Amino acid sequence: MPARHPAVVDPPTRTHTGPDTGRTPDAAAGNRVGTVTSRPVRSPAMPRVFSGIQPTGDLHLGNLLGAVRNWVQDQHAADSFYCIVDLHALTVPKAPGEVGRSSLEMAQTLLACGLDPDVCTLFVQSHVPEHAELSWLVQCVTAMGELNRMTQFKDKSAKQANKTDLVSVGLFTYPALQAADILLYDTDRVPVGEDQRQHIELTRDVAERFNARFGDTFVIPQATIPRAGARVMDLQEPTDKMSKSAASDAGVVYLMDDLAVTAKKFKRAVTDSDGEVRYDPSAKPGVSNLLSILGAVTGRSAEELGEEYSQYGPLKADTADAVVELLTPIQQRFRELVEDPAGTSELLAIGAEKARAVAGAVYTRAVDHVGLLPRA
Numbered sequence: 287m288p289a290r291h292p293a294v295v296d297p298p299t300r301t302h303t304g305p306d307t308g309r310t311p312d313a314a315a316g317n318r319v320g321t322v323t324s325r326p327v328r329s330p331a332m333p334r335v336f337s338g339i340q341p342t343g344d345l346h347l348g349n350l351l352g353a354v355r356n357w358v359q360d361q362h363a364a365d366s367f368y369c370i371v372d373l374h375a376l377t378v379p380k381a382p383g384e385v386g387r388s389s390l391e392m393a394q395t396l397l398a399c400g401l402d403p404d405v406c407t408l409f410v411q412s413h414v415p416e417h418a419e420l421s422w423l424v425q426c427v428t429a430m431g432e433l434n435r436m437t438q439f440k441d442k443s444a445k446q447a448n449k450t451d452l453v454s455v456g457l458f459t460y461p462a463l464q465a466a467d468i469l470l471y472d473t474d475r476v477p478v479g480e481d482q483r484q485h486i487e488l489t490r491d492v493a494e495r496f497n498a499r500f501g502d503t504f505v506i507p508q509a510t511i512p513r514a515g516a517r518v519m520d521l522q523e524p525t526d527k528m529s530k531s532a533a534s535d536a537g538v539v540y541l542m543d544d545l546a547v548t549a550k551k552f553k554r555a556v557t558d559s560d561g562e563v564r565y566d567p568s569a570k571p572g573v574s575n576l577l578s579i580l581g582a583v584t585g586r587s588a589e590e591l592g593e594e595y596s597q598y599g600p601l602k603a604d605t606a607d608a609v610v611e612l613l614t615p616i617q618q619r620f621r622e623l624v625e626d627p628a629g630t631s632e633l634l635a636i637g638a639e640k641a642r643a644v645a646g647a648v649y650t651r652a653v654d655h656v657g658l659l660p661r662a
């Protein structure tokens with residue numbers, strides 16, 4: 287059984303500094319960086335965190351409460367890598383140039399939300415080629431049956447098929463690329479919303495399989511899913527999660543919506559007809575969603591908040607006010623950042639360098655363990 291968290295740090299077996307490897311150590315990026323070790327190197331004092339987000343459309347309240355807000359907190363407590371997963375976005379058809387533009391905008395949005403590039407590593411997936419490279423090795427230890435069971439594949443492929451668009455092989459193998467993203471960074475924790483739980487479980491399974499077959503190569507990561515905000519629901523269809531691909535925008539609160547529109551979306555949120563406020567997601571999905579959002583934004587429990595309201599109107603108004611207060615400074619900062627696209631691109635280039643120093647070392651470890659013929 288491979289050690290998950292070896293207590294002893296192995297001495298490096300090989301160091302890649304040759305100009306042809308493109309994997310030059312970056313001392314500034316930390317002491318676990320740029321050195322190829324035969325086994326994962328752990329640092330319990332500074333856990334490694336990795337997470338990703340697709341640059342498709344604008345960020346919405348579900349992304350913020352389920353993931354990004356926790357990234358902002360984690361960056362101070364962990365060695366954090368956050369990735370704009372542009373290759374994942376290509377799994378459904380995109381116009382030429384669209385993904386590039388939205389990647390820059392996503393970076394500006396994440397910075398506006400509070401990611402600090404001096405503290406965390408923020409980068410674009412395609413700037414670190416090891417993601418695509420490792421994904422091939424991961425695909426070769428992933429079963430078709432495992433990918434067939436992924437609920438996101440079932441949902442997204444059904445949507446694509448309805449549009450008579452092609453359902454790409456990339457959409458099918460997407461979770462193997464996601465596993466590669468995570469495993470490339472010796473990741474301990476993956477902060478995500480509830481909808482990503484199954485993908486992280488698959489990552490653990492394939493990493494264990496790879497380790498069993500080729501020796502201790504990958505750290506086995508864990509999902510961290512927030513207690514509040516893990517599954518923000520659509521305000522109009524409260525049994526569906528809030529999603530960029532919703533049929534209508536009326537129930538989706540985008541971070542960059544005009545704040546008057548945001549307030550209106552809450553005012554028009556679907557509740558029910560019995561007029562009673564209580565937290566009961568199966569019987570009262572709309573009301574419970576508002577209580578969850580208010581709870582996640584204010585740091586209070588949804589159940590407790592449910593006892594403080596007797597009418598829907600004040601609950602909607604207070605939830606709208608809390609969300610508007612949360613979004614106001616984010617929008618201000620975003621407006622400043624869009625004035626300087628070159629500044630954001632520079633930050634992303636630095637992030638990619640830092641990421642590559644880690645990813646290159648782990649990828650080399652994986653290739654070593656598989657035993658491919660080293661290039662002379």
Ligand code: TYM
Nearest residue numbers: 337338339340348349352353464478479516517518527528
């Ligand atoms: P994506 O881009 O769909 O979503 C980014 C993050 O937002 C969370 N999220 C939500 N949380 C609560 N309520 C909602 N309604 C809601 N909608 C989205 C997601 O759980 C996610 O944490 N496959 C991933 C991207 C990815 C990734 C990775 C994530 C690629 N590689 C490696 C983690 C680690 C995705 O499509 O997320």
